[in-house]
Amino acid sequence: MTESTSVLRQHAETQYARELEALAAGDTRQKPPRWKLSPWAVSLYLLGGELPSGERISPKYIGNRRVIEIAVATLATDRALLLLGVPGTAKSWVSEHLAAAISGDSTLVVQGTAGTSEEAVRYGWNYAQLLSKGPTHEAVVPSPVMRAMREGKIARIEELTRMPGEVQDSLISTLSEKALPIAELDDEVQARKGFNIIATANDRDRGVNELSSALKRRFNTVVLPPPRCADDEVEIVQTRVASIGRALELPAETPALEEIRRIVTVFRELREGATADGKVKLKSTTSSMSTAEAISVITHGMSLAAHFGDGVLRSADLAGGMVGAIVKDPVQDRIAMLEYLETVVKEREGWKDLYRACREVMD
Known part of the structure; x- marks a missing residue:
């Protein structure tokens, strides 16, 4: 080397x-x-x-x-x-x-x-x-x-x-x-x-x-504005995660695009104070919910999947990093996160696994 x-x-x-x-x-x-x-x-x-x-x-x-x-x-x-x-x-x-x-x-x-x-x-x-x-x-x-x-x-x-x-x-x-x-x-x-x-x-x-x-x-x-749309942010996260994964030589599989999109969606919705369709207003958090933090959550999940799982990134690998990135204030952010889980994540089709994983971390 x-x-x-x-x-x-x-x-x-x-x-x-x-x-x-x-x-x-x-x-x-x-x-x-x-x-x-x-x-x-x-x-x-x-x-x-x-x-x-x-x-x-x-x-x-x-x-x-x-x-x-x-x-x-x-x-x-x-x-x-x-x-x-x-x-x-x-x-x-x-x-x-x-x-x-x-x-x-x-x-x-x-x-x-x-x-x-x-x-x-x-x-x-x-x-x-x-x-x-x-x-x-x-x-x-x-x-x-x-x-x-x-x-x-x-x-x-x-x-x-x-x-x-x-x-x-x-x-x-x-x-x-x-x-x-x-x-x-x-x-x-x-x-x-x-x-x-x-x-x-x-x-x-x-x-x-x-x-x-x-x-x-x-x-x-x-x-320099935040990414203007979800697709741009997904592309940024996907590119940077792949680069970081190579540099760290993480033996995990490349994250599925759907998992990246879910994290980006969570961060964008909490950052903007509303769901993507505008139907549900959300409590604000003290954390910035930046693209850089989304990249960190995915990379942390890859490390968990590689060293304590089968190398495939799943919701359980993402939950800990996601909750840690969102809940900076143990009172205000916890309330906002729990409300988001119950009113949005729990009800969203195909997101039940993420809901259960996050509740397990927070309970």
């Missing part, structure tokens, strides 16, 4: 290296400075399609084509890109693949948290060298943003709104002036052509810090 195949999750540029190479080989359109692919080819990489050579490019994002085209076009300008959406709308996934296709490197990442410091988006110091030699260029520890500026690449900032406000605002001068001052050395790092920033954010979770108006003006905001 090679090093690249032994890691749990490969970076996008490694996992899809063959597709990126095929796109680059047949890409005759104009490329912005230091881009590996033209904007057209980047869009094709994200959305999928077929090259004149017959090489098939798998879709990384299933949704509105124009959303991806706007995002790619933004990165070809001097405006940074903010991918905004509710949890589970593939913001990080799209960010990673955009960086992989444009820069060939998706690893220049800052993860935003309440504890993220200004050094994470600017620079820090190697204190051993700082104490022995004082402030020197060799003692500077560059952030992913500084490295991206030096190399003319895309930097990614995940969960920008989780950072403290003062850390967020430390990006303003970088985005405006395309330079990062190093005051201690009376010097600066100027961004090379090809540099830009992709940030992701949502405004639904707790612990979110509103972006200042000054910072918002430095970004072009693109909203």
Whole structure:
């Protein structure tokens, strides 16, 4: 087993290296400075399609084509890109693949948290060298943003709104002036052509810090919506589950499409507060009921089926993960879940097995 195949999750540029190479080989359109692919080819990489050579490019994002085209076009300008959406709308996934296709490197990442410091988006110091030699260029520890500026690449900032406000605002001068001052050395790092920033954010979770108006003006905001229809969401879940199953080497059979559709239906109905036909209103839950959580439930069920069953995914394998994803609040969510089971799942034709499995978990 090679090093690249032994890691749990490969970076996008490694996992899809063959597709990126095929796109680059047949890409005759104009490329912005230091881009590996033209904007057209980047869009094709994200959305999928077929090259004149017959090489098939798998879709990384299933949704509105124009959303991806706007995002790619933004990165070809001097405006940074903010991918905004509710949890589970593939913001990080799209960010990673955009960086992989444009820069060939998706690893220049800052993860935003309440504890993220200004050094994470600017620079820090190697204190051993700082104490022995004082402030020197060799003692500077560059952030992913500084490295991206030096190399003319895309930097990614995940969960920008989780950072403290003062850390967020430390990006303003970088985005405006395309330079990062190093005051201690009376010097600066100027961004090379090809540099830009992709940030992701949502405004639904707790612990979110509103972006200042000054910072918002430095970004072009693109909203990634939830999947518009059940068929799109089923396709997304099916594709991602198959990919994760291969990476984890789960010895379970590929989940039946009907089981995936049932989980997607449950999540969509609880997310929207009504059954698909609109006849039954449902209590809301505190959980986001995102596509990402649906993928997790199916993957968890495959693991149960593989290691504690016969390898065939059934409702009993799904019930535990499904209840765990829905019931985050032991009071409000439990009431909503029980009502949904009794008024919808129990009465729906062909769903009695799922009803019994979920009641067994909850009782």
